[in-house]
Amino acid sequence: MSNHKEIPEWFNEARFGMFIHWGLYAILGRGVWAMDEEKIPQEEYGKLADEFNPVRFDADEWVRVAEAAGMRYMVLTTRHHDGFCLFDSQVSDFTAVKTRTHRDFVAEYVGACRRRGMRIGFYYSLLDWRFPGYFNREEYPDSFEAMVGQAHEQVRELMTNYGKIDYLFYDGEWIPGVEYHRTLTEYAESAAIAELWHSQQLNATVRELQPEIIINNRSGLGEDVDTPEQYVVISQPGRCWESNMTIGDKWGYVKYDPNLKSTTQLIQYLVYCASGGGNYLLNVGPQPDGAIQEEFVQRLTEMGQWMKINGESIYGSERMPKFFGRNSIGKVTAKGKEVYFHIFRWAGEEAAMTGVKNKVRGGAVLKTGQEVTVAQDRGRVVIKGLPEHPPDPHDTVIALELDSKPEIFSYEGMPL
Numbered sequence: 001m002s003n004h005k006e007i008p009e010w011f012n013e014a015r016f017g018m019f020i021h022w023g024l025y026a027i028l029g030r031g032v033w034a035m036d037e038e039k040i041p042q043e044e045y046g047k048l049a050d051e052f053n054p055v056r057f058d059a060d061e062w063v064r065v066a067e068a069a070g071m072r073y074m075v076l077t078t079r080h081h082d083g084f085c086l087f088d089s090q091v092s093d094f095t096a097v098k099t100r101t102h103r104d105f106v107a108e109y110v111g112a113c114r115r116r117g118m119r120i121g122f123y124y125s126l127l128d129w130r131f132p133g134y135f136n137r138e139e140y141p142d143s144f145e146a147m148v149g150q151a152h153e154q155v156r157e158l159m160t161n162y163g164k165i166d167y168l169f170y171d172g173e174w175i176p177g178v179e180y181h182r183t184l185t186e187y188a189e190s191a192a193i194a195e196l197w198h199s200q201q202l203n204a205t206v207r208e209l210q211p212e213i214i215i216n217n218r219s220g221l222g223e224d225v226d227t228p229e230q231y232v233v234i235s236q237p238g239r240c241w242e243s244n245m246t247i248g249d250k251w252g253y254v255k256y257d258p259n260l261k262s263t264t265q266l267i268q269y270l271v272y273c274a275s276g277g278g279n280y281l282l283n284v285g286p287q288p289d290g291a292i293q294e295e296f297v298q299r300l301t302e303m304g305q306w307m308k309i310n311g312e313s314i315y316g317s318e319r320m321p322k323f324f325g326r327n328s329i330g331k332v333t334a335k336g337k338e339v340y341f342h343i344f345r346w347a348g349e350e351a352a353m354t355g356v357k358n359k360v361r362g363g364a365v366l367k368t369g370q371e372v373t374v375a376q377d378r379g380r381v382v383i384k385g386l387p388e389h390p391p392d393p394h395d396t397v398i399a400l401e402l403d404s405k406p407e408i409f410s411y412e413g414m415p416l
Contacts, residue, residue, distance in 0.1 A: 007224055007240050010119060010166070011214055013316045014072035015274050016307070017121070019244055019283035020062065021077050021252040024048040024084045026288040029255030035082050035129060042130050045082065049099035057105065057290025059112035065284075065292055067116060069300035070307030072315075075121030075169050075281060076109050078158055080252075083128040088161070091153045094130070110162045121167035122158050126151045126197055126219065127175070135176055152202055159209040168206060169227070170218040173197065180220075194220030216242075227281075232269060234276035237319070242279035245269060247296055253285040260295055263302040264394045268331075270303070270314065271342045271395060275331045277319030302394075310366050310397045313340035321408040327353040330395070334406050340366075341383070341398040346390035351383045351398070357409040363400035367391040372398060379409030 021032055027048050028034045035045045066074050079085045085095040087106035097104050106122070113120045127134055128150065133143025159165060173193050174180055180190045194200060199219040206213060215223040226241040235241035247266065248257035261269075266282065273280040284296045307314065317333045325332030329351060330343040341363075343351055360374045360381055368391050373384040383398060390396045 007214060008166075008212060010072070011225075011240065011279070012277070014119065015279050015314050015317060016069070016071045016270060017073040017075060017119075017242075017279060017281045018062075018066040018069070018071045019075050019123070019281045020286065021080065021123075021283055022286045022290075023077060023080050023086065023252070024052055024082060025080070026253040026286065027051055029253055029288070031250035031254055031285075032077075032080050032082075032252035033250075046094065049084065049094065049096075052096070052100055052288070054101065054286075054288065054290030056287075057103075057108075059105070059108040060115065062109070062286075062292065063112045063116045063118050065297055065300055066118065069304040070311055070314075071118075071282075073119035073121055073167065074109075074113060075123050075167060076106065077123040077125075078106050079124055079154065081125045081127055081129050081172050083130045085154070087158065089154050089157055091150050091157075106158070106162060114163075119166040120162075120164075121169055122165055123169045123171060124151075124155060124158060125172035126170060127172035137175070137177065148197060151197065152205070155202060156205060156209070159206050159213075165210050165213055167214045167216075168210075169216045173218050173220055189217075189222050190220045192220070196220075214240075232272040232276070232278070232280075234278060234319075240278075241276075242281050243269070243273050244281040244283065246283045246285075247299060248285075251283060251285065253287055253293070260299075263299045263306075266299060267303055267306055267394045268342075268344055271331050271333065274314045274317040274333045275320070275342075277317060306392070306394055309392075310340075310395070312338075313342065313366070313397050313399070320406050321355075323355045324406050324408045325353045326355045327351070337402045337405060339400045339402055339406060341400060343390065343396045343398065346396065348388055349384065349386050351386060352380060354380050355409050355411075356381045356402075357407040358402040358404055361401045361403060363398055365391055366397045366399055374400070379411065 025032045025034055078087050083094050088097040088104045089095050128147050131143045131147040133140035134147055137144045175196055178192050180193050199221050216225045216227045217223050226235040226239055228243050230245055232243045248254055248260045270280045284292050286292050313333050316335050318335055320334050329345040329347050333340045356379055363372045375382045
């Protein structure tokens with residue numbers, strides 16, 4: 001469970017954020033796991049630091065792209081499993097500051113976020129493939145403890161040296177030989193994992209240094225936010241959650257990826273998250289030179305154009321009663337007395353939803369402002385007078401005003 005009594009309002013209001021996986025692995029162009037999957041020797045992989053020269057890195061441009069997409073917060077990989085730090089660390093020489101670039105990219109990222117009022121998140125991987133003790137604790141116990149000590153000190157540095165940080169996203173908590181299962185629905189707490197990383201102590205230090213911070217659930221402890229990966233899975237009532245997902249197949253820059261999700265798919269994933277009262281953290285993997293590839297920028301720009309019109313149906317969305325607004329053509333989001341019918345599969349001049357106990361006072365298409373006619377009977381709401389073709393190619397949203405907050409109309413035999 002969470003050690004944090006209350007999640008800051010900004011997180012549940014935001015609903016949409018940018019994840020950034022960027023580091024030495026971008027040079028290889030095969031995703032963030034290349035060092036491990038291809039068993040690249042540490043000495044060979046370390047030479048990538050001599051090649052790392054991101055001449056087009058511009059943190060302000062990163063923030064501009066996120067802002068244009070309608071995103072309200074960003075999370076940067078300060079250090080991934082390869083151990084290379086994008087920040088200045090006193091307990092490692094394998095950093096951007098102490099190698100060819102001599103730059104603190106985390107500091108530049110933080111500065112850019114603050115200039116634009118963007119909420120700031122740090123990703124930090126607990127594990128480090130450069131320590132043999134990670135793979136074999138029994139044979140190299142001192143190495144394992146050194147890795148844990150490095151993690152504690154580097155998290156302290158991140159929480160101390162960059163001002164107020166809004167969100168800490170741990171990763172890499174799993175340990176070879178320790179039973180621990182990540183599931184599609186949640187990241188379960190693990191006393192064994194938490195004990196090995198000394199997570200209670202670690203997170204107590206984080207909260208002492210950053211009292212208002214939000215912490216995810218990947219340190220063996222539940223903390224504040226569930227973070228299902230590559231899936232949209234709604235957490236149990238009372239838990240905050242955030243689906244983190246890639247635009248293509250892999251995390252980090254991939255030189256050639258034919259499986260990029262379309263703008264329509266990405267918008268619909270965002271809606272699925274908002275409909276369950278969750279956030280959507282969408283990843284970009286900048287190129288080795290630091291620029292976000294054009295295919296990603298195009299999709300994010302188009303998402304932003306959609307959000308300018310339909311953002312009210314996403315920001316601050318609330319979890320609704322199960323089976324409210326059930327339908328076969330889209331999803332429903334809600335905020336207060338407002339319900340938003342997102343139509344993915346346009347059916348023509350009529351659209352229907354069920355399970356609505358409330359009285360619908362009226363509605364309109366957000367894209368065009370056209371008012372709609374609503375008929376109701378025993379929980380079924382039929383929207384009439386729609387155009388033959390969808391006003392929006394991605395997702396046409398119809399805003400409906402209710403007489404009160406959404407309540408479920410229960411049909412005989414309905415499983416609740």
